[in-house]
Amino acid sequence: MTSYDKRFSGRKFDEMRKMEAKVGVIKRADGSALFRIGETIAIAAVYGPRELHPRFLQNPETGILRCNYDMASFSVPERKKPGPTRRQVEISLVTEKALLPVLDLKQFPNAVVDVFIEIIQANSGTRCAGISAAALALAHAGIPMKDLVASVSVGKVGNKILIDLDKEEEDVDDATDIPLAVTGRKKEITLLQLDGNVTKKDLVEAIKLARHGCEKINKIQQKALKEFYGSENGQ
Amino acid sequence: MDNNYVLSLIQQNKRLDDRKFDEYREIKIETGISKNAEGSARCKIGDTEVVVGIKMAVGEPYTDSPDEGTIIVTTELSPIASPLFELGPPGSQATELARIVDRGIRESKALDFKKLCIKKGEKIWMIFIDIYPLNDDGNLIDASVLAALAALKHARFPKLEDDKILYGEFTSKKVELEKLPITFTFGKINDKILVDLDSHEETVIDARLSISVHEGNIHAMQKGGDKAMSLEEIEKMVDIAIKKEKELRSLIK
Numbered sequence: 001m002t003s004y005d006k007r008f009s010g011r012k013f014d015e016m017r018k019m020e021a022k023v024g025v026i027k028r029a030d031g032s033a034l035f036r037i038g039e040t041i042a043i044a045a046v047y048g049p050r051e052l053h054p055r056f057l058q059n060p061e062t063g064i065l066r067c068n069y070d071m072a073s074f075s076v077p078e079r080k081k082p083g084p085t086r087r088q089v090e091i092s093l094v095t096e097k098a099l100l101p102v103l104d105l106k107q108f109p110n111a112v113v114d115v116f117i118e119i120i121q122a123n124s125g126t127r128c129a130g131i132s133a134a135a136l137a138l139a140h141a142g143i144p145m146k147d148l149v150a151s152v153s154v155g156k157v158g159n160k161i162l163i164d165l166d167k168e169e170e171d172v173d174d175a176t177d178i179p180l181a182v183t184g185r186k187k188e189i190t191l192l193q194l195d196g197n198v199t200k201k202d203l204v205e206a207i208k209l210a211r212h213g214c215e216k217i218n219k220i221q222q223k224a225l226k227e228f229y230g231s232e233n234g235q
Numbered sequence: 236m237d238n239n240y241v242l243s244l245i246q247q248n249k250r251l252d253d254r255k256f257d258e259y260r261e262i263k264i265e266t267g268i269s270k271n272a273e274g275s276a277r278c279k280i281g282d283t284e285v286v287v288g289i290k291m292a293v294g295e296p297y298t299d300s301p302d303e304g305t306i307i308v309t310t311e312l313s314p315i316a317s318p319l320f321e322l323g324p325p326g327s328q329a330t331e332l333a334r335i336v337d338r339g340i341r342e343s344k345a346l347d348f349k350k351l352c353i354k355k356g357e358k359i360w361m362i363f364i365d366i367y368p369l370n371d372d373g374n375l376i377d378a379s380v381l382a383a384l385a386a387l388k389h390a391r392f393p394k395l396e397d398d399k400i401l402y403g404e405f406t407s408k409k410v411e412l413e414k415l416p417i418t419f420t421f422g423k424i425n426d427k428i429l430v431d432l433d434s435h436e437e438t439v440i441d442a443r444l445s446i447s448v449h450e451g452n453i454h455a456m457q458k459g460g461d462k463a464m465s466l467e468e469i470e471k472m473v474d475i476a477i478k479k480e481k482e483l484r485s486l487i488k
Contacts, residue, residue: 086330093327094458101463178456188463192444194456195342200473203453207466 004158008168016152016164016213021132021224023140031141033224035133037152038166039123044133046141049111063108067096067115069130075122091127098131098151098181098191104144113143124167125153131181131191136221140228149190150217151181154206156198161205163213178206182214236435245424251435252281257475259431264381264486266389271403274390274410278382280431282372287364287382289390289410293353293398294361304351304359308337310366310379317371317434333366335418335457336379339447340364343416343454346387350411358398362387362410373433376445380418385487388412416449417483419476423464428471430479444469446476 007013017038026032031046052058069091073082095117105113115137117130131151139145154163156176162169170177176196182189189207198206236251244250254260260281269275274289296303310333312320325333340346351360364387366379392408394401422432423442432440442460446453453473458464 086334089327089330090334093331097459097461100461183463186463188465189458189469190463192456192458192464192469194453195338197342197452197454199452200470200477203473204466204470207469211466 002158004160004172007162009166013160013162014209014212016216017166019217019220021136021220023136023224023228029137029141031137031139031143033133033136033140035129035136037125037129037164039121040119040125040129041121042117042119042126042129042133044115044117044130044137046113046115046134046137046143048113048141049105049108049143050114052110052112058110060109061106063105063111063113065096065100065103065105065113065115067092067099067117067134069095069117069119069127071119071122071126075119091130094191094193095127095131095134099134099138099149101188101190102135102145102147102149102183103138104146107144113138113141124165124170125179127151128153128179128181132217132221136224139221139225147186148184148218148221149181150184150214150221151179151191152210152213152217153177153179154210154213156196156202156206161202161209163209178203178210180207180210180214182211184218187211238439241435242424242439245427245429245436245439248427250429251433256427256429257479259483260433262381262483262486264385264488266385272386273393273405274386274388276382276385276389278378278385280374280378281433282370283368283374283378283433284370285366285368285375285378285382287366287379287386289386290363290365291390291393291400292361292363293358293395293400296352296356296359300348301356302352303348304361305348306337306340306346306362306364308333308340308364308366308383310336310368312368316368320371331457331459332376332379335376335445335455336364336366336383338455338457339380339416339418340383340387343414343447343449345384345412345414345416347411347413353395353398360392362390371434373435373437374420374431376420377418377431380447381483381487384412384415388415388487414449415484415487416447416454417476417480418445418447418455419472419479420445421472421475423460423462423468428468428475430475444472446473448476448480450480451477
């Protein structure tokens with residue numbers, strides 16, 4: 001595809017799908033959140049800080065963060081075999097790295113903060129939705145954070161730089177997908193992956209677009225936290 | 236080695252081995268290092284050493300790409316290469332390394348997967364790219380990519396008879412590489428940006444970015460490390476990668 005003039009979904013090129021954020025969705029967890037963008041739904045739960053086993057993994061200087069990203073078998077049209085895949089192992093790792101820069105776990109030596117992300121419905125942007133949900137869940141769990149993290153994918157379809165690709169767009173020949181995560185205040189980048197073909201100019205434009213989108217996600221995250229604590233105080 | 240010493244040197248714009256921040260250690264690439272493999276190569280960057288072997292098999296295509304072959308990249312981080320590696324199934328570091336190599340090749344279309352089709356909907360070539368680091372003195376990613384490309388470039392197809400491979404017998408048909416996408420891995424340490432970090436430098440890294448480029452186009456990226464990066468820093472890294480790609484590509488003969 002050389003020119004992509006109108007998005008399949010009718011969205012504007014800088015328009016994200018409809019979003020929803022909610023905290024406290026898993027009562028048993030120390031913190032939890034749901035983040036939905038279009039048809040993609042991610043749920044994140046935080047357990048900890050708690051004692052880390054096996055013991056040799058413990059760090060006496062700081063607590064550590066451990067993330068696990070999983071796609072439910074039924075979340076995609078063709079059933080995904082349950083259990084970890086190489087893709088999931090990699091996404092778990094980059095998710096950890098996307099969240100770590102804003103966390104301060106120094107006061108929890110030898111401990112672990114576990115984050116579990118489950119994608120229960122998938123239509124592109126699952127790792128980004130997972131990160132946006134996880135950041136919220138960490139805040140909800142009261143883990144010391146310097147900032148929030150929001151995440152969205154940007155990319156290039158045909159000749160257009162656009163935000164929040166859906167499955168149909170991702171499947172276009174030669175589409176480029178760039179998942180990014182951005183910190184709330186300093187707009188620093190904590191996740192950056194790219195698959196496809198872009199120039200430096202495209203990349204810079206895409207990152208700026210993602211920073212703009214992440215600002216909006218950030219507001220939705222903050223609203224979700226306020227709503228939760230507002231209702232709790234009212235009880 | 237004391238981490239503070241490494242850090243203080245870098246703060247003074249110096250490195251342990253006197254290299255410039257954008258300078259690679261000596262890179263040596265050798266092919267044909269293992270004769271039972273369809274293709275093989277060794278890449279050394281300074282003391283870092285990676286060997287890659289190409290094996291081929293006949294398989295069935297995926298239903299969504301009936302006329303395309305595929306590549307399968309795996310990495311073994313064997314304890315032979317570092318005191319930090321342990322026996323056992325591939326962990327996240329090995330998986331990430333393999334996937335960065337895979338995506339650099341796949342996304343740049345260095346291989347035309349259609350040329351790996353034997354019979355549409357039934358039989359395709361599967362090209363296994365198996366990466367074995369033998370010595371980890373930093374920058375395994377770039378060394379693995381260079382070794383993988385060199386091994387692919389020298390790989391030849393095995394003989395095929397009645398859809399069965401006669402292993403050990405080779406044809407003169409080579410794997411056609413349409414492009415040679417080079418991957419550059421940068422380290423950010425405080426406000427400094429370095430290429431080709433050695434194992435001491437890697438231990439004090441704040442953030443890492445791998446960029447696969449071909450003739451000025453960016454085909455794959457992967458950020459690592461525990462800290463964030465600014466847009467300006469990313470731009471600087473892209474510029475260095477694009478400036479240096481020819482130099483590294485010329486080493487793959």
